[in-house]
Amino acid sequence: MHTPALCRRHLLSLAATLATAATLALAPAATRADTPADQLVIGFSMNNLLSLDPANATGLDVAEIFANVYDTLVVLDPANPRQVQPGLAERWQIAADGKSLRFTLRKGASFHSGNPVTADEAAWSLQRVVKLNLALATVWKSYGFSKENVEKFIRAEDAQTLVVELPEPGDARLVLYTLATSVSAVVLDRKTVMANEKGLDMGAAWLINHTAGSGAFKLDEWRAKEVLLASRFEGYWRGPAKLRRIVWRHMSESQSLRLMLERGDLDVATGMAPPDIEALKSHPKIRTQAVQRGTIYYVAAQSKDGPFADKRVRLALRHLIDYEGLNKTVMPHFGVLNQRPVQLGLAATLPQPGYTLDVARAKALLAQAGFPNGFKTTIRAVAEPPFTHIATNLQATLAQAGIEASILTGTGNLVYGAMRDRRFDLIVGRGGGGTEPHAYSSLRSLVYNPDNSDAAKLTNFQGWRTGFQSTALNELVDKALLEPREDRQVKLFQDAQRLYEQEVGGIQPVSQMVETVLLRSDVQGYQSHPSATTRLHGVSKQR
Missing domain, CATH: 3.10.105.10 (Dipeptide-binding Protein; Domain 3)
Incomplete structure (x- = not known):
């Protein structure tokens, strides 16, 4: 059994290995090795990644991370973003009068902790965003939800049934889109979050740099403006991801992104300047994907x-x-x-x-x-x-x-x-x-x-x-x-x-x-999502 100290040392060792990779990028190409076959290393800017709390995590930078460590009730088809697809909810229905939505959650989904995913957790997760009234509450307040009414209008009828009623007249299709795309709509492991509550903060301090989700990957460590490490969740309801680990590296310099992608130190890079993108278009082992x-x-x-x-x-x-x-x-x-x-x-x-x-x-x-x-x-x-x-x-x-x-x-x-x-x-x-x-x-x-x-x-x-x-x-x-x-x-x-x-x-x-993404040619199954919720569950490497 690994003790917390040993796990910590393992993570620090991995981070040190990644740092070494950055240094080795300056060495001659002949001495370089590709990234590990079972890991995806992504270079992108973390300048706007300030919190991992779904109630307060603003900006696009966090969306991809949340799409992989958390789940939402529904998702949008990356090829046709107007098409809503099942997530934790296997089916749903909009009432004839357009005033409510009813979701039936799938059985057998579990959080990284092993706790089961139920409609109670889904209801509590949405209620929490409104009650904390931080940045991500705004969209829900625009639909008429408030601290006073959210428990009445967002509720679990049983373990598998979630009901979302609109407190004010509105467009239920828009609420459905929000549930598919917003960071605030992820489903949290209530027991784990509340076990780390301080005062009455509903786990807000703890969730700044921790997660409690059911996604394809589970957070190992995040160090702001440095690296975020996530490993495969073997108990994922869709089946285990093809890759063992995802490494998101903070890189805001375009030339550094270009150099490391050329040398194979990165598998995926975003945020690269146009001249560097143009320079890599003819590279035999790199392709671009724009959305x-x-x-x-x-x-x-x-x-x-x-x-x-x-x-x-x-x-x-x-x-x-x-x-x-x-x-x-x-x-x-x-x-x-x-x-x-x-x-x-x-x-x-x-x-x-x-x-x-x-x-x-x-x-x-x-x-x-x-x-x-x-x-x-x-x-x-x-x-x-x-x-x-x-x-x-x-x-x-x-x-x-x-x-x-x-x-x-x-x-x-x-x-x-x-x-x-x-x-x-x-x-x-x-x-x-x-x-x-x-x-x-x-x-x-x-x-x-x-x-x-x-x-x-x-x-x-x-x-x-x-x-x-x-x-x-x-x-x-x-x-x-x-x-x-x-x-x-x-x-x-x-x-x-x-x-x-x-x-x-x-x-x-x-x-x-x-969004122009550059990928090494051996990366398979990567599809950048128009809503920034790019999911990596099906990504693999062909070597």
Whole structure:
């Protein structure tokens, strides 16, 4: 039997081996060996990976990890994200009136601890998110759930039956999509979590760097901005994964990713800069895989006070972004042009408005707003591509209109933390509800703001973060959500986009995310998911 100390030493030894691999990457290629045949080593940036608590783990970086160490009731087909497939729930039904969903959980699924997965754990997991009221509670609150009513509306009728009732009129399809894609929808092992509760935190402190799931892999160790190790769960209900271990390595430097992938020190790499991707396209042992995601790159302006509170200044900003230049030179392999706050490809998405860089128009607007000579401001951006490149480009175009912008780079916590506190000028960010293939998801995330007070703390509404609010826009979005006829709903969502354009919201979309993954040719069965929930259960290596 392994003692905790021995297990710890084993993990540290493994981590040391990985660190050695990084050093050996500088050695001649002839001395290098490929990664182990039973392990998948993934290089990606962990800059935005701040917590492993499903109630508070924001950003795309955590989605893939959660998709492998946890399970959700349902999942989305990676080839057709509008198609819902079984997960822990083997079947489900939306009530005829659209006011509730009933899930039948499969028998025989167990957590990593050995505890059985039941509807009680599924209900408690969702209730916990709402009760803690941290970042990931926002989406559930938007459906009408609250601390006071969540136990009434999300409940287990028996060990295998979970009922989710909508407290307010809404679209049950959207709730189903959220249950399939949101980090907040994973099912937790209640007994394990509560055994580590401190005070009344429902295990929140413990879950920052631990997991309690039923996924194909179980967490061994996570060291922030270094490495996350997960090993195969032999008791997984779908059957054991093909690989014994997954190693996620923190790597934010594109050239390091490229070098290590070339030499075989990595099996998979994401976040690589376009020049390095292009350089590897002809590599005989590397292939690329690109998938369009609903998440949107944007420039956000703090619209509550300061210069950008003036609609004319925000309109000037709209004319000081070089959309064409950015999408031709910076965004290849990162994104495709999208100037709308709704992801591409949906029935409700309007044609592009055709915004262009127009410095003369911007100068005239600034003069009308009382800034004929411009002003000083700051641009915050996560310290990695493409954010820094977009910020640098924006800094140059702002200067053409007399706006002197300083760039402040840092971790996701520094950048998005300032945005959540509403203490920023401009931010180059990435967001939107794009994991859910529904127009309301994007609009809710990027433009909807039902309460603009600081006390509301609607931090997961990026519209609230900017301080921009339009009562008429909110009403349109709400009305669209409740419209049962699809053709009418599409029209209302389109009207909402037109109104947002007229009122010049605080977030200006620039590009829609494309995730370009580079893989060693011996990696089989890897399929990047549009919702970022890429599952590795069926991945193997052919050597």
